[in-house]
Amino acid sequence: MLTELEAHLEPDEGRPGTVRPGGRTARVRATVLRAAGDALAEQGFDHLDLAEIARRAGVGKTTVYRRWGSVAGLVADLLTDMAEQSLPRARTGSVAEDLRANARLVQRTLTDPRQGALFKAVIAAAVCDARTAEALHRFYDTRIAEWAPCVEEAVERGELPEGTDAREVVRAVSAPLYYRLLASGDPLDEAAADRAAEAVVAAARAGVYVVRG
């Protein structure tokens, strides 16, 4: 168990052998965010409690209160970390393959027992909590920005029409998968992921995502 004193020591960034950069402060953060993610996935946002997360993480309660202040603050930081730790975009040289990789990554994430439950919990929390909603929107903004160059480069290569809105294309790949997860409950399988990517490529080729005006 890390003590509060340890948690407040200066970070010793980049020390060899640490899994994540940033020394003790960063390790405490990683441990607490891991515990928060586990608790969210298991019991949802409504039953989250900072003291319980501190206990799960083996970190002093005061550290958690001082650093994150509230459950919403902790979940916002978790989403920032999830965006930072997410996999980088594909670079296959083909927009159809890149977007299929994106769709399959989203599908695998949403069907992973822990990650799927975590996303559902955070999305449900964002419905009632403005701070969580903002953090969630920033998460998607970061992920969309990561993948947008797949589309921009496809436009440069002449695969897609000039003026195609890259971010809108990336959003459209994820949308049918989230719709299944949250609304219709239809199977969220790899075929659904592949179809989502193919549909977007067909629509993008037809110029549907070209910005007008």
Next chain:
Amino acid sequence: MLTELEAHLEPDEGRPGTVRPGGRTARVRATVLRAAGDALAEQGFDHLDLAEIARRAGVGKTTVYRRWGSVAGLVADLLTDMAEQSLPRARTGSVAEDLRANARLVQRTLTDPRQGALFKAVIAAAVCDARTAEALHRFYDTRIAEWAPCVEEAVERGELPEGTDAREVVRAVSAPLYYRLLASGDPLDEAAADRAAEAVVAAARAGVYVVRG
């Protein structure tokens, strides 16, 4: 205020002048579901309470407990009613126009202050409550079945390829709108609705929704 006795009288179906069929029992149901929808939109699922809904509806508490049993039971019945009361599909003779009408209906519903809040609350509730999730899936199943003939008739007219999965096409129209509402937070305007419909028509024409195997 309707008394419990009145609520349990035989329904006098089809009496002239009633807004909805089914007499007093049906009127009590409509009044209670309206109150439940208002409460859900205002305060979300977690703070729903059958006694409070009975009070809002001006209906005896025992009637509400006896008829719906639990908040989840009441929300499931609300979703059944929402599916029954929803607008019928378009019949313009053009799949592009029909699906644009569908997208605009979904967009208007989700951006309506009461309806948007209600859908968010129910979707959030479905994350934690299996019975609500089932009722939500039945709601979308009913709505998708209502609009699928727009696609089936387009296939018959030769507008879309043989073997096109009509239900999958209808799902794909709504998906980008729900993604904006629940995940990315991007604007949910008429342009987004029209683009969603156009993208699906382009992908359907390209054969992406043709069932394989």
